[in-house]
Amino acid sequence: MNSVPATVAKSAVNHSNVSVEGPSHRLKTCSSAIWSQSTKEEREMFGLLADQAVSSLTWCPLASGRLARPYGQQTSRSANDQIGKHFFDDADHAIIDAVQTVANAHDVTMAQVALAWILSNPVVAAPIVGATAPHHLDDAAAALKVTLSGQEHVMLTAPYTPRQPTGY
Template identity: 50%
Template sequence: MEYVKLGSTGLDVSRICLGCMSYGEPGRGKHAWTLGEESGRPFIKRAVEAGVNFFDTANVYSDGSSEEIVGRALAEYADRDEIVLATKVRGRMRPGPNGGGLSRKAIMAEIDHSLRRLGTDYVDLYQIHRWDPATPIEETVEALHDVVKAGKARYVGASSMYAWQFAKALRVAERNGWTRFATMQNHYNLLYREEEREMLPLCADAGVGVIPWSPLARGRLTRDWGTATARTETDEFGKTLYRDDDRAIVEAVAKVADERGVSRAQVALAWVSRHPAVTAPIVGATEPHHLDDAIASLSLELTDEEAAMLEGPYTAREVRGFA
């Protein structure tokens, strides 16, 4: 396993982050395709054994059960001081007023709920799960600063939003002497490259670590075009992200993979990691080979010609994934 600094911080993270949205009780929340605790724990154990020290979840994943599963597994399989544990806040956790969002009240309540579910005194990275237009960003950033000063989080991060919004958040933190955002968790893969226009250059200039979600486009880049899975059939959010005319990109991935004698996942992940702004793609694993492919991708260096072949069929599209 290779390790790098997370953005401009002194924190060392593995170049692969295990995305833990895949682990949660299927009967809780909106993800009927997730693996329950008995099925999910072996993947977390395998990741630890492989040297992965970076794990990402969220309070809203499977109604909190993802945090519960991840917390119990890491307590058994890992040394807490060696693990970089990330979670998120914003999604609605209960009906009624203040059941979601990024108000001071919501943040202060949800960090304690997340810590209880994770079974830890602190998280290493506490991220806002999208922008909250109903709350002043000053209120949100100050509350996050207070979470850090209370010792409940070591760093704070953000996720998919417009570059102007993130620039504003960075400016608010700097102007007031509050804890600065260390990371951006955004949507970036061969089927969605709009982040190359503004967000990735902003992060590179500001020294913000980039940890892309869905680097394999919900698995679409790893299989023949049009192949259905349990997730593609039930993942309502995923259905909003991609277009029906991206066959040529998927076929280019297959061609490079065949020529190299590697899996398509390795090619698609190697392409994401190739971008100089990217710190560590967030990879989900629900089959044993998923982790193996992710780790192997770190050793795959694409040529400029191969990258051009992969990028050639892409056409501009409307911004998606901010909801």
């Protein structure tokens, strides 16, 4: 497994939003239903992780809250999130709608569906949820009980469109 950090350090693989930590070689990647699969780097990184039997700690699994509420619904945080405006845009509308549709079918919150989707990826060890309120922790725990069908996975992944890496 020592080859993974060396490969990433040599830039032999794309490493958008990735950091390698300590001897356990656990990687942190930005991953949400919006971000994951939407960039070439994320798709390649998860393939490498699976091949090397390395897990991922994903951050931003709810896309800064955008996957926790219907499209267009603003909070004071999202209205003033200058960084998020660089990562998320109108192309995410179909993805957010799909999360809402699946959440309604399961009678659970959108956050639970988005987290269940992340947790269904075999290389994800855990999402870093960034809870700012007690109910965020409740949603994270409840996501463990949400099982998505194959059809629901297709529904959640179908709207993805490749996008250029951002944040550089």
